[in-house]
Amino acid sequence: MSTAIKEIKKTRPVKPLDPEKIKQELLAKYPPKVARKRSKQILVNKKDEDGKIPSIGANVRTVPGIITQRGCSYAGCKGVILGPTRDIVNITHGPIGCGFYSWLTRRNQTRPASDQDDNFMTYCFSTDMQDEDIVFGGEKKLKSAIQEAYDAFKPKAISIFSTCPVGLIGDDVHAVAREMKEKLGINIFGFSCEGYRGVSQSAGHHIANNGIFTHVVGKDDTIKDADYKINLLGEYNIGGDGFEIDRILDACGISVVSTFSGNSTYDQFANSHTADLNTVMCHRSINYVADMMELKYGIPWIKINFIGAKSTAKSLRKIAAYFDEPALIKKVEMVIEREMPEVEAVSEDVKKRCEGKVAMLFVGGSRAHHYQELFREIGMKTVSAGYEFAHRDDYEGRAVIPDIKIDADSRNIEELDIEKDPEKYRPRKTPEEMASLANKGVPFKKYDGMMPEMAEGSLIIDDVSQYETELLLKIYKPDIYCAGIKEKYAIQKSGIPMKQLHSYDSGGPYAGFKGAINFYKEIDRMVNSNVWRFLEAPWQSHPELSAKYVWE
Ligand code: CFM
Numbered sequence: 001m002s003t004a005i006k007e008i009k010k011t012r013p014v015k016p017l018d019p020e021k022i023k024q025e026l027l028a029k030y031p032p033k034v035a036r037k038r039s040k041q042i043l044v045n046k047k048d049e050d051g052k053i054p055s056i057g058a059n060v061r062t063v064p065g066i067i068t069q070r071g072c073s074y075a076g077c078k079g080v081i082l083g084p085t086r087d088i089v090n091i092t093h094g095p096i097g098c099g100f101y102s103w104l105t106r107r108n109q110t111r112p113a114s115d116q117d118d119n120f121m122t123y124c125f126s127t128d129m130q131d132e133d134i135v136f137g138g139e140k141k142l143k144s145a146i147q148e149a150y151d152a153f154k155p156k157a158i159s160i161f162s163t164c165p166v167g168l169i170g171d172d173v174h175a176v177a178r179e180m181k182e183k184l185g186i187n188i189f190g191f192s193c194e195g196y197r198g199v200s201q202s203a204g205h206h207i208a209n210n211g212i213f214t215h216v217v218g219k220d221d222t223i224k225d226a227d228y229k230i231n232l233l234g235e236y237n238i239g240g241d242g243f244e245i246d247r248i249l250d251a252c253g254i255s256v257v258s259t260f261s262g263n264s265t266y267d268q269f270a271n272s273h274t275a276d277l278n279t280v281m282c283h284r285s286i287n288y289v290a291d292m293m294e295l296k297y298g299i300p301w302i303k304i305n306f307i308g309a310k311s312t313a314k315s316l317r318k319i320a321a322y323f324d325e326p327a328l329i330k331k332v333e334m335v336i337e338r339e340m341p342e343v344e345a346v347s348e349d350v351k352k353r354c355e356g357k358v359a360m361l362f363v364g365g366s367r368a369h370h371y372q373e374l375f376r377e378i379g380m381k382t383v384s385a386g387y388e389f390a391h392r393d394d395y396e397g398r399a400v401i402p403d404i405k406i407d408a409d410s411r412n413i414e415e416l417d418i419e420k421d422p423e424k425y426r427p428r429k430t431p432e433e434m435a436s437l438a439n440k441g442v443p444f445k446k447y448d449g450m451m452p453e454m455a456e457g458s459l460i461i462d463d464v465s466q467y468e469t470e471l472l473l474k475i476y477k478p479d480i481y482c483a484g485i486k487e488k489y490a491i492q493k494s495g496i497p498m499k500q501l502h503s504y505d506s507g508g509p510y511a512g513f514k515g516a517i518n519f520y521k522e523i524d525r526m527v528n529s530n531v532w533r534f535l536e537a538p539w540q541s542h543p544e545l546s547a548k549y550v551w552e
Contacts, residue, residue: 019044019459022475026461026468034063041462045454053451055400058462059391061199061409067466069362069388069486072195075102076204076389078161080285081212082191084108084236084261085269087118089155091125093142093173094163098195099126107503109237110263118155125149129165138171146180146188156266157216160190167194187266189215199409200389200463202284202365206413209288212260212269214416217293218424220270226255228323231275231299233290234282234366235306237262239508244515245306251335253328254319260286273297276428277322279304279315283447284365284390294445295418298427300434303447308373309343309516321442339513347377350520353528355379357479360472362464362487363501365390369450371482371501374510374519380527382454383476386461395460397449466490473550479527495549497526 023042027035040057047053062068071079074094079102082090092099103124112119127145129138146158158180160173173190181188193207230249235242242262249256258264258272278290278301290301302322304315313336320332357380361368365387372382392400429437434444451460461468469487472478473494481491482501491498499505499522507522509515532549539545 017475019457022459022472025475026471029467034066037063042468043460045451045458045460046456053396055403056392056395056451056460056462058387058395059199059202059389059410060407060463062463068463069484070199070463071201071389072164073197073201073204073207074098074161074163074193074195076201076285077191077193077208077211078102078204079106080201080236081205081208081261082159082161084110084121085264085266086110086112086121087156087265089120089123089125089149089153089158090161091127091142091145091149091158092161092163093127093138093145093166093171094129094161095165096126096128098163099124099128105503106236107238107508108262109240109243111243118153120153120155129163134165134169137169138166139176142171142173142176143180146176146184150184150186155186157187157189159188159211162190162192162194164195167192167196187215187219198413202389202391203409203413205285206288209286209292210414210416213289213292216266216269217289218270218273218297218421220267221274221424222271223274224255224257224271228254228319228325228328229257229275230254230277230279230319231272231293232256232259233278233280233301234284234286235259235262235511236282238502239504239510241306241509241511241515244509244512247514248306248312248316248335248339248512252316252320252332260289273299273424275299277302277319279319280447281305282366284387284394287447291445292416292418296421296425298420298425300428300444302442302444305370305373306511307367307370307515308377309340309347309513310377311370311373312512312516313340318442321440322437324437343513343516346517346520350524351379353524354520356381357527358383358476359480359482360476360478361385361482361501362388362461362469363482363484364388365394367501368482369394369453371510372450372453374516375523377516378520378523380479380523382458383478384459384461384472385450385454386464387450388463390462393447393449395449395451395462397452398445398447470494477551480523495532495551497529499523499526 026042027039030038043054043056078090110121127141133141149158160177162173177188177190189211191207191211193204197203242259257275258268278293278299280290280301280303293299294301302318304318305311306315316332320329359375359380359382361371361382368385368387375382392404473496480497480499482499484500484502488498488500510519539547
């Protein structure tokens with residue numbers, strides 16, 4: 001039986017939507033207590049008479065029973081921060097699933113300098129805890145796992161990541177680390193990053209920052225013979241982003257001492273305190289390291305962003321302005337001039353077909369902001385966006401940090417007491433130079449967050465749930481929705497193109513100039529695809545079934 005394939009025209013709401021009403025609709029079915037809580041996390045973006053944006057509820061517990069996008073503290077520590085480092089043996093102390101599911105699914109890439117270089121990322125190390133280890137304790141098993149990993153690989157360093165059961169039964173991973181460090185003579189350190197340590201993976205970032213700062217940073221004082229030494233903080237080389245950024249920085253003559261932590265090595269971390277500037281890409285995950293390095297070693301930090309061609313150019317200019325050398329400034333301008341024509345040609349072409357289309361982004365703790373820039377460059381609008389686990393400063397800017405209330409969950413995460421290193425502290429600029437640079441548009445320690453850059457009336461939603469996602473799709477009928485693998489197929493089933501902005505599906509890089517071109521082309525293909533026309537849903541040929549795509 002053949003049925004004619006119908007062409008279904010997408011119907012966009014004609015009248016402009018009232019975001020306040022949409023907010024009420026999202027909350028309508030929640031029990032009153034839940035609605036009250038969610039109402040603080042769902043905001044219409046608008047400034048008051050004094051030009052102030054509203055404050056959002058963020059970094060708070062998800063209501064049990066709500067299907068959240070979030071991950072756990074172990075994921076943030078092991079998967080996100082330490083996972084991309086290739087020559088540390090990362091042992092997951094816990095049941096096998098924790099290690100297995102955090103094993104390369106993030107598509108963080110690495111490139112060893114030669115075949116002789118260690119690369120353990122292709123291995124998944126786990127103590128594979130069993131019931132009897134839970135009953136009798138798992139420390140013995142952990143010690144023998146460390147010994148076994150050492151015998152097999154002779155790595156420079158081994159780190160241990162605690163999963164939920166480890167904390168519950170009270171295994172002391174730090175004591176085991178100390179004992180084995182003494183015995184084997186290599187650096188061994190543990191993380192108390194049990195999944196339940198915080199309300200999301202964000203807690204794991206902080207724990208990882210503290211651990212890497214305490215146990216590794218500052219161990220190698222060799223000063224690299226290179227000009228314009230920077231660290232790139234919060235860039236994880238997903239889909240090769242870091243390779244593209246390295247290509248650009250290299251062309252400008254800027255040298256990267258250490259990246260935290262895409263394509264990184266143990267030695268780079270150990271030597272990172274010798275850099276002259278910290279550049280922070282993902283503020284959420286690594287701002288702790290930036291702050292601690294400034295306090296202990298005197299390295300200033302600036303926020304940069306290599307997502308979006310214009311942001312890339314702006315970030316390069318900021319770095320050049322910091323070093324304030326005419327030769328560097330000239331070289332950076334040359335690189336921008338060389339790279340931009342191709343980017344602009346593609347964006348202009350793509351814009352013809354994408355202008356006015358609508359995107360929604362619900363991703364992590366930084367990309368929901370950064371990727372709006374790429375959509376803007378091809379004329380697309382972001383009508384609603386939110387983070388999974390970011391804090392108020394990532395929404396509203398760092399100026400709100402002193403007002404952020406410490407609750408029982410955030411109190412759980414250790415704040416290290418950092419002091420100037422008596423020998424290694426070296427201010428890179430005088431206070432006068434810092435002030436004059438800030439005046440020239442190189443503000444230090446400054447991040448204004450996502451909300452000030454978003455249009456008035458856009459809907460900001462923290463820790464969006466699956467239920468809310470489904471409603472949002474029905475109401476806004478966006479041309480594209482960006483989130484992660486857990487959301488992907490539910491969204492595609494409603495007939496909306498879905499782009500994973502964590503793993504990039506199988507694409508990337510999207511950072512830098514070449515990355516921007518990749519992104520424009522891919523989004524063009526996705527939002528202008530005819531594929532949905534050729535898919536016949538069961539209800540289209542069987543009228544007794546009642547169902548609809550969201551855009552029908
Ligand atoms: Fe930073 Fe990240 Fe992100 Fe993040 Fe992540 Fe990620 Fe992310 Mo997935 S470190 S906050 S914990 S930019 S894994 S590379 S994509 S949620 S927006």
